[in-house]
Amino acid sequence: xxxxxxxxxxxxKYFKTPHGTVHAVDDVSFNIERGKTLGVVGxxxxxxxxxxxxxxxxxxxxxxxVIYDGQDITDLSNQQMKRMRHDLQIxxxxxxxxxxxxxxxxxIISEPILFNKLMKGSSKQDVEKRVRELMDxxxxxxxxxxxxxxxxxxxxxxxxxxxxALSLNPKFIVCDEPVSALDVSIQAQVxxxxxxxxxxxxxxxxxxxxxxxxxxxxxxxILVMYLGMVVEKAPAEVLFKNPIHPYxxxxxxxxxxxxxxxxxxxxxxxGEVTSPINPPDECRFTxxxxxxxxxxxxxTPPLIEIEPNHFVACHCVKPEGITLQRTVxx
Amino acid sequence: xxETLKNNTAAAEVDTRETVLEVKDLVVQYxxxxxTVEAVNDISFSLKEGEAIGxxxxxxxxxxxxxxxxxxxxxxxxxxxxxxxxxxxxxxxLNLDVKELQKIRGKDIAMIFQDPMTSLNPxxxxxxxxxxxxxxxxxxxxxxxxxxxxxxxxxxGIPGARAHDYPHQFSGGMKQRVVIAIALAxxxxxxxxxxxxTALDVTIQAQVxxxxxxxKEKFNTALVMITHDLGxxxxxxxxxxxMYAGRIIESGTLEDVYNTTLHxxxxxxxxxxxxxxxxxxxxxxxxxxxxxxxxxPKGCAFAERCKYAxxxxxxxxxxxxxxxxxxxxxxxxxxxxxxxxxxxxD
Ligand SMILES: Nc1ncnc2c1ncn2[C@@H]1O[C@H](COP(=O)(O)OP(=O)(O)OP(=O)(O)O)[C@@H](O)[C@H]1O
Ligand SMILES: Nc1ncnc2c1ncn2[C@@H]1O[C@H](COP(=O)(O)OP(=O)(O)OP(=O)(O)O)[C@@H](O)[C@H]1O
Ligand code: SF4
Ligand code: SF4
Ligand SMILES: [Mg+2]
Ligand SMILES: [Mg+2]
Numbered sequence: 088x089x090x091x092x093x094x095x096x097x098x099x100k101y102f103k104t105p106h107g108t109v110h111a112v113d114d115v116s117f118n119i120e121r122g123k124t125l126g127v128v129g130x131x132x133x134x135x136x137x138x139x140x141x142x143x144x145x146x147x148x149x150x151x152x153v154i155y156d157g158q159d160i161t162d163l164s165n166q167q168m169k170r171m172r173h174d175l176q177i178x179x180x181x182x183x184x185x186x187x188x189x190x191x192x193x194x195i196i197s198e199p200i201l202f203n204k205l206m207k208g209s210s211k212q213d214v215e216k217r218v219r220e221l222m223d224x225x226x227x228x229x230x231x232x233x234x235x236x237x238x239x240x241x242x243x244x245x246x247x248x249x250x251x252a253l254s255l256n257p258k259f260i261v262c263d264e265p266v267s268a269l270d271v272s273i274q275a276q277v278x279x280x281x282x283x284x285x286x287x288x289x290x291x292x293x294x295x296x297x298x299x300x301x302x303x304x305x306x307x308x309i310l311v312m313y314l315g316m317v318v319e320k321a322p323a324e325v326l327f328k329n330p331i332h333p334y335x336x337x338x339x340x341x342x343x344x345x346x347x348x349x350x351x352x353x354x355x356x357x358g359e360v361t362s363p364i365n366p367p368d369e370c371r372f373t374x375x376x377x378x379x380x381x382x383x384x385x386x387t388p389p390l391i392e393i394e395p396n397h398f399v400a401c402h403c404v405k406p407e408g409i410t411l412q413r414t415v416x417x
Numbered sequence: 418x419x420e421t422l423k424n425n426t427a428a429a430e431v432d433t434r435e436t437v438l439e440v441k442d443l444v445v446q447y448x449x450x451x452x453t454v455e456a457v458n459d460i461s462f463s464l465k466e467g468e469a470i471g472x473x474x475x476x477x478x479x480x481x482x483x484x485x486x487x488x489x490x491x492x493x494x495x496x497x498x499x500x501x502x503x504x505x506x507x508x509x510x511l512n513l514d515v516k517e518l519q520k521i522r523g524k525d526i527a528m529i530f531q532d533p534m535t536s537l538n539p540x541x542x543x544x545x546x547x548x549x550x551x552x553x554x555x556x557x558x559x560x561x562x563x564x565x566x567x568x569x570x571x572x573x574g575i576p577g578a579r580a581h582d583y584p585h586q587f588s589g590g591m592k593q594r595v596v597i598a599i600a601l602a603x604x605x606x607x608x609x610x611x612x613x614x615t616a617l618d619v620t621i622q623a624q625v626x627x628x629x630x631x632x633k634e635k636f637n638t639a640l641v642m643i644t645h646d647l648g649x650x651x652x653x654x655x656x657x658x659x660m661y662a663g664r665i666i667e668s669g670t671l672e673d674v675y676n677t678t679l680h681x682x683x684x685x686x687x688x689x690x691x692x693x694x695x696x697x698x699x700x701x702x703x704x705x706x707x708x709x710x711x712x713x714p715k716g717c718a719f720a721e722r723c724k725y726a727x728x729x730x731x732x733x734x735x736x737x738x739x740x741x742x743x744x745x746x747x748x749x750x751x752x753x754x755x756x757x758x759x760x761x762x763d
Pocket of ligand 1: 104
């Protein structure tokens with residue numbers, strides 16, 4: 088049996104808006120194994136951040152369950168959740184706006200410790216010692232302890248965000264586009280840091296990104312989302328070698344590699360991203376899919392396991408066989 | 418290597434293409450009260466019609482400033498073009514009056530700005546915005562201009578009927594196409610695109626880039642592609658210039674720079690990238706970060722981060738040298754006959 092630290096069951100998060108109900112996350116189920124990284128990819132607005140926020144209960148799910156370490160945390164009260172908060176943390180994309188500009192590095196990193204009374208009874212010096220330790224852990228020079236975020240570059244700011252997330256000794260961290268705003272040379276520094284921390288502290292990550300080469304490098308398993316739903320999930324190597332869902336195929340073919348003649352023509356997707364407002368009960372990819380057939384409109388396709396650990400949600404993909412046939416643009 | 422040489426000679430024989438853009442010895446600074454930002458420090462490059470050059474480099478390397486200088490649009494104050502010349506289709510951009518410049522901008526050279534979403538007017542339908550650009554440069558009636566707008570929209574893959582829609586009614590990818598339609602409406606000889614797809618999803622990026630490629634071929638437009646994405650350059654460009662701290666530290670054909678990488682910084686960039694086909698390979702980040710452009714060191718600006726640096730590198734500024742007809746590198750260690758970098762991992 089896999090040792091799952093997180094189990095997500097039929098999770099839904101809807102937002103009511105004047106234009107209708109946004110199905111940001113719509114009936115999503117999956118597990119994350121302890122000590123592993125689950126990469127989450129998909130286009131802007133497909134629900135990646137909402138999924139991450141709901142799993143660690145920064146938002147309350149509309150329906151479904153989140154089970155952390157065997158315990159259902161979906162209905163925990165805020166008070167009960169406060170204790171869980173130590174274990175479940177998040178690192179945000181934007182190192183510029185996710186840090187309070189009026190606080191020093193010391194204040195920012197120590198805030199969760201003080202707020203959660205983690206070091207109750209300890210002296211100010213002890214807290215500062217802990218902050219300095221955390222700064223060492225993430226590779227921030229201790230002389231920066233009294234600096235303000237705006238005085239630092241993006242890579243250092245992201246390290247503050249990481250130190251802050253680590254301050255409560257978490258077990259599970261949602262990394263929401265943690266390197267997207269950084270230059271490649273700095274991005275590699277932060278990715279290596281996250282990997283080292285995982286090894287040392289046995290952390291489990293959910294790694295949200297739109298950069299497919301980063302997700303491949305970083306993840307054990309990859310979840311592909313489209314309009315609030317999971318369309319494919321597989322171990323990273325399997326997904327990159329043998330993508331099955333038409334959307335995954337298009338996504339992977341659009342990767343540009345930094346090589347001369349390395350980018351043959353990609354699979355071009357028709358149209359634009361469809362709206363997640365009141366989606367009809369059919370495959371959500373129908374309007375852009377090149378393989379659409381009669382069955383595609385017959386309800387939302389379920390996610391099925393077509394080989395061990397490889398899940399696909401497409402009416403034309405069944406364990407007995409794949410009947411995908413190009414019908415558009417032939 | 419042999420192949421490259423052969424291609425170069427072949428190109429030299431048949432290349433009768435006109436040079437449309439020439440940047441020479443450009444120096445741009447932002448003079449602030451507290452300090453002077455040395456944003457662009459003596460760069461030169463040229464571009465022929467139909468050619469595409471990728472200007473790559475990390476945040477603050479001076480890419481946007483270079484582009485603004487080409488259009489003579491560097492904000493002044495605090496920007497000062499201290500030195501250099503810029504020729505756009507034979508026009509001396511730095512010595513023309515505002516009226517002449519306005520004629521050239523849009524007509525001979527157009528730019529897609531780094532944050533395209535903000536360059537659209539939210540209260541004007543997109544068709545009008547394209548038509549406006551046409552009317553500014555061509556002697557046409559309002560209805561002719563609007564017809565052209567519809568034509569341009571269709572060219573970038575948006576139904577002409579949507580000319581009457583406002584920007585907020587379009588998705589990010591569509592807005593980006595509208596911006597491209599505006600830039601191309603007067604069929605400029607040169608297009609400068611500053612990170613045109615950075616904000617887009619990969620599938621939409623792929624659409625927008627192949628559309629730009631089609632248009633470029635159709636109109637033989639020369640392209641300056643500003644990006645930090647080496648994959649985008651590989652897809653779109655025939656030439657590359659790698660910028661660091663306001664200088665071009667390596668340049669050449671795509672093959673020169675990608676297949677025979679010479680500069681330690683370029684090598685570092687490639688080795689920082691996760692490889693899609695080689696997951697096991699370790700990322701090798703470049704340690705440290707770019708120096709503060711108000712306090713550039715007197716030697717090589719990369720020395721602090723360079724694993725090949727010697728004492729001399731901290732004292733002397735490397736000049737750019739040609740290693741073949743097309744490939745330049747600015748690194749002192751190539752004075753040593755048998756110096757070579759470890760190389761880019763495959
Ligand atoms: N508080 C909210 N109220 C209404 N709609 C929301 C809210 N938060 C998110 N949404 C909508 O839910 C959908 C999913 O948003 P989410 O931010 O999770 O996407 P994402 O995959 O993280 O996108 P990105 O890659 O752009 O960060 C979007 O359509 C978004 O507009
Ligand atoms: N208006 C300005 N006033 C002062 N300094 C400026 C101004 N514009 C740019 N700079 C500075 O000039 C340097 C070069 O900036 P530039 O915008 O050209 O870089 P870039 O390569 O385009 O970076 P990015 O990838 O972030 O767009 C930077 O240090 C920047 O902070
Ligand atoms: S169910 Fe139909 S429309 Fe949906 S992905 Fe499969 S083939 Fe395409
Ligand atoms: S000149 Fe010296 S410091 Fe600069 S890139 Fe070459 S070896 Fe490195
Ligand atoms: Mg998000
Ligand atoms: Mg810029």
